[in-house]
Amino acid sequence: MAKRPKKKGVTAKEAAADxxxxxxxYIHGIANKPAPAVLKRQxxxxxxxxDMGSRTRMAYWADIRYPQPLPSTMTEAKAMILSESYRPRSDEEIIDESKRLAPYGKDAEAFAQKLAKRMLDQSKKDQIRAQDGTLDVKDVQAKILPPWIRRSATEWITKQFIEDVAAYFYNQEQRKAIQERFRSLLNPEGGPYFVIAHSLGTVISYDIMRELTAGSGAQTPYYITLGSPLGIDEVQDNLRKPVRIPAPVKQWDNFADLLDPVAFDKSLSGEFAPTGKIDDDxxxxxxxxxxxGFNPHSATGYLATKNVQTTVRKILGSSFAEPLSPFIVARxxxxxxxxxxxxxxxxxxxKEEMTGKTLEEKRKNLIEELTRLTDRQRAAKIDPLRRFVAAELTSIEIDTLAVRHPxxxxxxIWKNSEKRALLDKSTHVVQAYTAQLGYGATGRGITWAVLDxxxxxxxxxxxxYNNIAAQWDCTGIGAPRMPKTGDVGDGSGHGTHVAGIIAGSGTGxxxxxxxxxxEAKLHIYKVLDDDGRGSDSWVIKALDHIASINEASPSLVIHGVNLSLGGPFDPTVYGTGFSPLCRELRRLWRMGVVVCIAAGNEGRLIIETFAGQQELNLDLSIGDPANxxxxxxxxxxxxxxxxxYGISxxxxxxxxxxxxxxxxxxxxxxxxxxxxxxxxxKRPATHYVPMSGTSMACPHVSGIVAAFLSSRREFIGRPDQVKAFLLSHCTDLKRDRYHQGAGMPNLVRMLAET
Known part of the structure; x- marks a missing residue:
């Protein structure tokens, strides 16, 4: 069958406006699939x-039929090979087995057998015509493939299709659940939507879009179907009559491979009223x-064709796939x-515009909306901060917020990223002990916050020296909490170790x-749990609290913060050093608070190869918020x-x-x-323990700066000058600049030259 001439469809001007x-x-088709995020990215x-981030969504329903997803490395071709149906069998065997694939009563069994027979018969006809040239097959590979490969692929696809389509039409509970997955993405306040459906996904999406009306509710002006079974009589018998193009659809493009056993009726244009409006290709x-890996029904195989990509590009324009496009939901x-x-x-x-509602009013309105949207579910964990609200939301709830963002x-809407503790005779090395003795630089009168x-x-x-001035727990919902009795504790031990490097002194x-x-005072903020893991929101909650303490006082109460924590980041989501956490730290810095951050322990990476484990030394490994x-x-x-020995x-x-x-x-x-x-x-030998990591290096610098400020108080509230002075008086270790920075701090030199 030759390609139909293209219809006018939506004009370029109309497409640009939308x-x-x-x-x-997207909505996928038959058979089990990898996990939702993996499939969408494929x-x-x-x-x-x-990766298109929030600009594309996947209506994923495979888990309703298959509780365990395929491994991310498992393709449909591999699944085909591993299945017992890859052993070629007779038509009679396949048709007889089809009854077992539809255990929903006599009607379902009859449907399955009839469909299996038609699919097998049509597949034979298509393969014969591909061989003799009466079908317009332009690539010789399709002609010379061994018949047993084509036959085995047809068997596997037929089995999967019959099993899933029978469940969709005859298991009403599953049908409703599957339909809801697609319907939930059609937000009436959002859109317009461009639906790209494959295989059984074309039936599901058509079923729902047939209910829509033009001009009101969710709008779906663009529709692409790939390897669709919508032309099959047995499928149409189970659809709402008459079969017609859904009212909101302005342009429908249908693509089929000649050897695809699911799309054995290659043309839909004459099937759906008004006829002649669907472009069949x-x-x-x-x-x-x-x-x-021969698979004429492959979804990604269809998506990778020039015809499909050209059609999509004409609708979307060339800038749609631009990686740096503006967004509401982070990639x-x-x-x-x-x-x-x-x-x-x-x-x-x-938003922080100076006009309109105050930040407090905006936060209150958002919390009310979140409470309504989540139906007051405790699982949502709504946690208001100053400029943010943290929560745990479903994809539908996130989409609703994105639509209503104005x-x-x-x-x-950012990912609330995980942060972790960076754990992998030192006072003399950085000259701190000499400075304590000779300059009285003991940290007296200086307060440091330890977020750990x-x-x-x-x-x-x-x-x-009675170092602990205050303790706050930020790991729950709501404002930071002071412990009612005792202290916040430290099930990890990381925070205690870090704090001991900054301040305090052993005895005996x-x-x-x-x-x-x-002699420095410490404000302790628990922002990581006892496994050394936390979130951006817990850290930001502590930073908000520190800012509020300083704002309520005529002079700085907390002079610096130590963050021996961090994590990876995605530079395609935000500029390096401009994550939500970095921006809150920048506010604190501009308030006059010194910020010391562990660089990270990602300089060495162990990877698995065919030859075993291999070690790599990595540049460009500075984490967030150290950047x-x-x-x-x-x-x-x-x-x-x-x-x-140089750099660790x-x-x-x-x-x-x-x-x-x-x-x-x-x-x-x-x-x-x-x-x-x-x-x-009662056992002094147990009071101290060794640990390694940039987590341990960072509090050395926090302590050095606290000691310096206690002796040179004119620098309090001037973090830019403190940083410049600290770096200009380091000892050069003669290592690469990207490894050692300015070198190792020297507190005596800092004090001697001021």
């Missing part, structure tokens, strides 16, 4: 060559051209949103263990012989993803001895 707010909805890559599925969040049943941790950022004054896993506040190390036989600024330009990013160096193998290296030099400097981070949260009070 393109600015057009959303694509379709994005096949059609556009890039014969294509060669990319997976038809493969000897290994890394959108990439995970394909699973309709899961809740995703989000950070909803409020009314709700939402700037962006908490603290064992009863540790003797913190009793000598442990008197040699002193913090960099032994904040204003902050002081701290790498790790050997604690006793830094000139000889695990310490993250620069430059940043946008080309800036980081880390800013390095400090001791290997086997650093500090407070043990699991100490036994």
């Amino acid at each position: 393109q600015s707010n057009l959303s694509i909805i 379709w994005d890559m096949a059609l556009f060559g890039v 014969i294509v060669i599925n990319r997976d038809t051209l493969r000897l290994s 890394d969040l959108a990439a995970e949103m394909a699973d309709p049943t899961e809740r995703f941790p989000v950070l909803i950022e409020l 009314q709700l004054q939402i700037a962006r 896993t908490g603290i064992a506040a009863d540790h003797p190390h913190f009793k000598t 036989e442990n008197a040699l263990y002193r913090g960099m600024a032994p 904040l330009d204003e902050g002081i990013a701290v790498g790790s160096v050997h604690k006793e012989q830094p000139h000889l 193998y695990f310490s993250s290296r620069g430059p940043t993803a946008d080309g800036r030099a980081k880390p800013d400097l390095v400090a001791p981070g290997e086997r650093i001895v500090s407070c043990n949260a699991r100490f036994a009070a």
Whole structure:
């Protein structure tokens, strides 16, 4: 059958008018699939060559039929080979087996047998015509493929199609659940929508779109069907009559491969009223051209064809797939949103225009909307911050917020990313002990915030100078909480170890263990759980609290913060150093608070290869928020012989993803001895323990700056000058700038030259 002449369809001008707010909805077809996010990305890559983030959504229903998804590396071709149906069988065997595939009564069995016979008969006809040239097959590979490969593929596809289509038509519970997956993405307030459907997905989407009316509710002006069974009489018998083009559809393009056993009626134009309005196009599925993995019904094979891509590009315009397009839902969040049943941790950022409602009013309105939208479910974990609201929402709830973002004054919806503790004789190495003795730089009168896993506040190390000024738990919903009794605790031990490097002093036989600024006061914020894991929202909650304390006082109360935590980031989502967390840290810096951040422990990576484990040393491994330009990013160096052994193998290296030099400097981070949260009070030998990582290097710098400020108070509230002075007085270790930064801090030099 020759390709039909193209109809006029929607004009380029009309398409351009819709393109600015057009959303694509994919709906997949038969057989089990990989996890939702994996499948969506496969379709994005096949059609556009890039991950499209929130601009495309997948109506995923495979889990309703198949509880366990395919592994991400499992293709349909591999699944075909592994199935027992890959053994060629007679038509009679397949038709007889089809009854078992439709266990929903006599009508379902009769439907399955009739459909199996028709599919097998049509497949034989198509293959014969492909061989003798009466079909317009332009690629010789389809002709010379061994018949047993084509036969086996046809058997497998036929079995999967009959099994799934019978369930859809004759299992009403599954049919309703499957339909709801597609219907839920058609937000009446959103759109317009461009629906791209494959296989049984064309039946499901048609079923729902047939209910829509033009001009009201969800609008679906563009419709592409791939390998569709909508032309099959047995399928049409189960659809609403008469079969006609859905009212909102302005342009319908249908694509079929000549050897696709599901789309054996290649033309839909004459089937759906008004006739002649559907553009039917014969294509060669990319997976038809493969000897290994032959599959003329492959969804990604259809999406990768030039005909489909050209049609999509004409509708969307060339800029739709631009990676840097504006967005409301961040790309890394959108990439995970394909699973309709899961809740995703989000950070909803409020607009901060000076006109109109106050930030407090906007936050209140958003919380009311979230409460209504989530039906007051506790699972939503709605947690208001200053400029953000954290929550755990379903993909449908996120989509609803995105559609209503102008009314709700939402700037962006970000992924609430995970942060983790960066754990993988030092006072003398950075000259802190000498400065304490010679300059009285002990941290007295300086307060530092430690954002970490908490603290064992009863540790003797913190009793000598009564270092712990306040403790706050930020790991729950609501405002930071002070412990009613005892302290916030530290099930991890990481936070206690970090705090002990900044301040405090041992006694008796442990008197040699002193913090960099032994007399500094500490405000402890628990932002990581006892496994050393937390979220951006918990950290931002602590930063909001620190800002409010400083704003309520005529002078700074908290002079600096230590963040021995971090995580990876996606530079396609936001500029390097401009994540929500980085922007809140920048506000604090501009308030006059020094920000010290561990650079990360990603300098060494172990990967699995066919030859076994291989180790790689990585540049460009600075994490988030260490990539904040204003902050002081701290790498790790050997604690006793830094000139000889240099930078720690695990310490993250620069430059940043946008080309800036980081880390800013390095400090001791290997086997650093500090407070043990699991100490036994009467056994001094258990009071201290060694740990390694940039987590240990960072508090060295926090303590050094606290000690410096206690002796040179004119620099309080001037973090830019403090950072410049700190870096200009480092000891050069003669290592690469992207490894060592300015070198290792020297507190005595800083004090001697001021």
